Amino acid sequence: xxxxxxxxxxxxxxxxxxRDGDPRxxxxxxxxxxxxxxxxxEVAAALTPFTGRAQVxxxxxxxxxxxxxxxxxxxxxxRKQGKRVGVLAVDPSxxxxxxxxxxxxxxxxxxxTDNGVFIRSMATRGHLGGLSWATPQALRVLDAAGCDIVLxxxxxxxxxxxxxxxxxxxxxxxxxxxxxxxxxxxxxxxxEVADLFVVNKADRDGADQTVRELRYMLSLGDRKGHDESGxxxxxxxxxxxxxxxxxxxxxxxxxxxxWLERSGERDRRxxxxxxxxxxxxxxxxxxxxxxxxxxxGTSLPQVAKRVVAGELDPYSAADDLVETVAxxxxxxxxx
Numbered sequence: 001x002x003x004x005x006x007x008x009x010x011x012x013x014x015x016x017x018x019r020d021g022d023p024r025x026x027x028x029x030x031x032x033x034x035x036x037x038x039x040x041x042e043v044a045a046a047l048t049p050f051t052g053r054a055q056v057x058x059x060x061x062x063x064x065x066x067x068x069x070x071x072x073x074x075x076x077x078x079r080k081q082g083k084r085v086g087v088l089a090v091d092p093s094x095x096x097x098x099x100x101x102x103x104x105x106x107x108x109x110x111x112x113t114d115n116g117v118f119i120r121s122m123a124t125r126g127h128l129g130g131l132s133w134a135t136p137q138a139l140r141v142l143d144a145a146g147c148d149i150v151l152x153x154x155x156x157x158x159x160x161x162x163x164x165x166x167x168x169x170x171x172x173x174x175x176x177x178x179x180x181x182x183x184x185x186x187x188x189x190x191x192e193v194a195d196l197f198v199v200n201k202a203d204r205d206g207a208d209q210t211v212r213e214l215r216y217m218l219s220l221g222d223r224k225g226h227d228e229s230g231x232x233x234x235x236x237x238x239x240x241x242x243x244x245x246x247x248x249x250x251x252x253x254x255x256x257x258x259w260l261e262r263s264g265e266r267d268r269r270x271x272x273x274x275x276x277x278x279x280x281x282x283x284x285x286x287x288x289x290x291x292x293x294x295x296x297g298t299s300l301p302q303v304a305k306r307v308v309a310g311e312l313d314p315y316s317a318a319d320d321l322v323e324t325v326a327x328x329x330x331x332x333x334x335x
Contacts, residue, residue, distance in 0.1 A: 011039055015046040018145040026118055026145050033137040034122065044137065050144035052270070054086070055257050058168030060154040060193075065176040066200040070240040070249075071153045075111055077246045078149055086142030086150040087119040088135060118142060136167060136277050165193045166276055169266055170256045172249075174198045175214070177206035194233055196252050202237035202245065211235055231259055289325045298324045 017025035032043055059067050059074075071087060078085050111117045122138060135152065142150045154164050165171050173194035199210050214235050234252050238245030260266035290300050303320055306312040312320075 008042060011042045011046050015043070015050075015144065018141065019050060021115065021146065023115070023118055026141060027120070029141045030120055030122075030134075030138045033141065034134045036134075040137070044140065047140050047144040051140050052143065054139075054143040054147045055149045055253075056139060056143075056152065056167065056169045057149060057253060058152045058154065058164035058171045059174060060164050060171065061174035062176075062179060064179065065174040066240050067153050067174055070174060070198065070200055070238065071151055072110065073240050073243050073246050074151065074249065075117055076243075077250050079111075079114065079116055081250070083116075083148040084146055085117050086145070086147035087117070087153065088138055088142070088150065089119065089121045089153045090135065118145070118147065136273075139167065166273060169260055169269060170195045170253060172196045172198055172253075174200050175210060176201045177204045177210045195231065195256055196249075197233060197235040198245075198249060199235060199237050200240050203239045203242075207237060211237065230263060231256070231265075286322075286325065289328065290321055292328075 014025045014029055018029055029043060029047075032039060037043070059071055061067055068089070071089070075085050075087060111119060120138065122134060139150055139152070152164060152168060171193055173196070175197065177199065197214055199207055199214070201207070218233055234255075236245055236249050236252055238249060240246065257266075260269070298320060300321065303312060303317040307314050307317050
């Protein structure tokens with residue numbers, strides 16, 4: 001048996017074990033994704049036939065609104081329904097190790113021994129947008145492993161960190177009273193991002209005011225014709241620390257899932273997700289090949305020098321590099 005055959009057998013074995021619910025195999029596959037393993041292509045190919053079944057729910061919001069607590073109680077409520085749950089908790093990176101600053105077992109200790117729950121903390125590793133660059137592939141692992149629903153908890157988001165909307169079937173935006181979230185929502189364009197609003201810590205003063213502000217902003221969106229999809233964004237009040245309002249949240253998530261399937265919006269979103277993922281892979285491959293280009297006047301540093309010297313405009317420089325890379329690909333493929 002060749003080394004390549006052995007590697008392929010390893011990937012097949014890991015995928016098979018992951019589909020049987022083996023948490024170690026799921027963990028190893030996600031580690032291969034995060035580490036950009038040379039076998040990543042094999043992993044993606046082996047997983048793909050088993051994907052597309054899980055409901056993907058993103059939970060996002062400003063720091064301090066209770067995303068981790070809400071995620072934890074939501075996991076508990078979903079498990080009571082008999083659903084298998086995956087959680088990808090995206091954390092800021094350690095400046096020393098590059099790993100996630102917060103550990104999954106620390107965050108959701110009560111679920112650590114539940115075989116029906118898989119929780120993984122993922123480091124952003126400098127990636128902006130509130131997610132890790134490896135999140136889409138890690139999601140594919142959990143989907144193929146038989147999770148009925150995958151919860152993706154982002155890092156605390158600001159005005160531009162709303163990448164979760166391009167990855168989730170349902171995006172839940174959490175707010176809390178007294179944190180200026182109403183103003184932040186208007187500034188960040190979160191009205192367009194959210195499929196569902198959750199006002200957590202609703203036992204605090206100002207919770208009803210936050211709900212009124214959200215309803216007012218949503219009504220403005222309706223009058224401007226922004227709500228043409230037929231989905232009316234609900235607002236759910238919760239006190240996650242006490243488990244209050246979680247049943248209503250689960251009902252709202254299920255109603256949105258049904259609407260997505262009935263309207264065809266789920267397929268549209270997933271196709272857009274696949275297009276974005278393919279485009280990102282193409283761009284990464286092109287960047288890699290551009291860095292590998294060698295030859296008289298055709299490497300990136302060389303054409304950049306010509307642009308600086310005024311001998312070449314940047315668009316022509318880009319055309320030259322693309323043509324060089326295309327010739328290289330044709331030569332490698334024997335075309």
